[in-house]
Amino acid sequence: MTAALVEAVEADGLLLHNTSPHRLPEPVGVPTWQYAHSRTPLAAADATLYCSQWLADEWGAASADVCWQGVPIPPWPAVIGADRPCLPERPAVQDGSATVRVIDREFLVVGRLCTPTPRKWPTDVLPFYAALTARCPFVWWEFVGCPRVLESALRTACAGRATFWSAGWERRDRYFTWDALLYHHPRLTESFGRTVAEAMCAGCVPIVDGRGGFREQLDRGGGFLCGTFSDFVTALDTLRDTATRQAIAHRAIEVARERFSLEAFARRLTGWLT
Numbered sequence: 001m002t003a004a005l006v007e008a009v010e011a012d013g014l015l016l017h018n019t020s021p022h023r024l025p026e027p028v029g030v031p032t033w034q035y036a037h038s039r040t041p042l043a044a045a046d047a048t049l050y051c052s053q054w055l056a057d058e059w060g061a062a063s064a065d066v067c068w069q070g071v072p073i074p075p076w077p078a079v080i081g082a083d084r085p086c087l088p089e090r091p092a093v094q095d096g097s098a099t100v101r102v103i104d105r106e107f108l109v110v111g112r113l114c115t116p117t118p119r120k121w122p123t124d125v126l127p128f129y130a131a132l133t134a135r136c137p138f139v140w141w142e143f144v145g146c147p148r149v150l151e152s153a154l155r156t157a158c159a160g161r162a163t164f165w166s167a168g169w170e171r172r173d174r175y176f177t178w179d180a181l182l183y184h185h186p187r188l189t190e191s192f193g194r195t196v197a198e199a200m201c202a203g204c205v206p207i208v209d210g211r212g213g214f215r216e217q218l219d220r221g222g223g224f225l226c227g228t229f230s231d232f233v234t235a236l237d238t239l240r241d242t243a244t245r246q247a248i249a250h251r252a253i254e255v256a257r258e259r260f261s262l263e264a265f266a267r268r269l270t271g272w273l274t
Helices: 003-008 053-059 125-135 148-157 169-176 194-201 229-238 242-259 262-273
Strands: 014-017 032-036 047-050 079-081 099-101 108-113 139-144 162-165 180-183 205-209 224-226
Touching: 047 053, 108 169, 125 139, 125 148, 125 229, 139 169, 148 162, 169 194, 180 194, 180 229, 194 205, 194 242, 205 229, 205 242, 224 229, 242 262
Parallel strands: 014 032, 032 047, 079 099, 108 139, 108 180, 139 162, 180 205, 205 224
Antiparallel strands: none
16 A cells, blocks of 8 residues: 555545555555554554454553444355244345255254364364263254365264365355354464354354453353353353243344444444544
8 A cells, every 4th residue: 555546546544454564665645544453563553443352452552442343144044944043034035945944953053164274273173072072962063164184083073963164255144054153262362253243143152262352242141251161061051942042142133233233333433433
């Protein structure tokens, strides 16, 4: 980004998104704002906005400069479980092509959706899922974005009770077929969980590490923050009760609409810019 380009498009300001210093090698002559979503070297700006309170604290910034990200409601799938405990309003189906698949409710369907990189899928997840599968034989696992090199070993860790999906923007429709989103990483602390916010929008209950930005996303209910392996087991066991799962899922939708919708994000961002 150069001053000449900013002048050519007659920009009144420049909003940077987690932009590194080498992408902005010179002053551009208009006000600049940096929207940070990770603890990484960032280009200098007139003001900086942070995607979570946790990240602002990491940078030593003020709470007034926190702006949670907004996410769109995931796309509605053509195939869903017939007895999902709660769903947001269903979009109109014009061609009558939507079908319903009955999921064997002997199992709780629990998914993980991550960027398909080794950093997001460390080999540490293998013993974690093996132990969870042994303790929770009532769970059927689904994985979106698992690297191919890990897929066979992860299927074995899950005792064969696993379905794998390739990564893709459209795969967010899986949230509507899952009872819960489960995420654990032994070393990586997330500044903000976009997948957590997306899952909540769909009434899919997050079960996640109790650290980083996850803590403020779930501080008003709608999911589980886990500090130990036993916490993950307890959360899964709690969701076996349909009425309990329905109540938590409804709460997830309420919190997501209030905090993580695109409309809520627009209000926060434009208010801050003003």
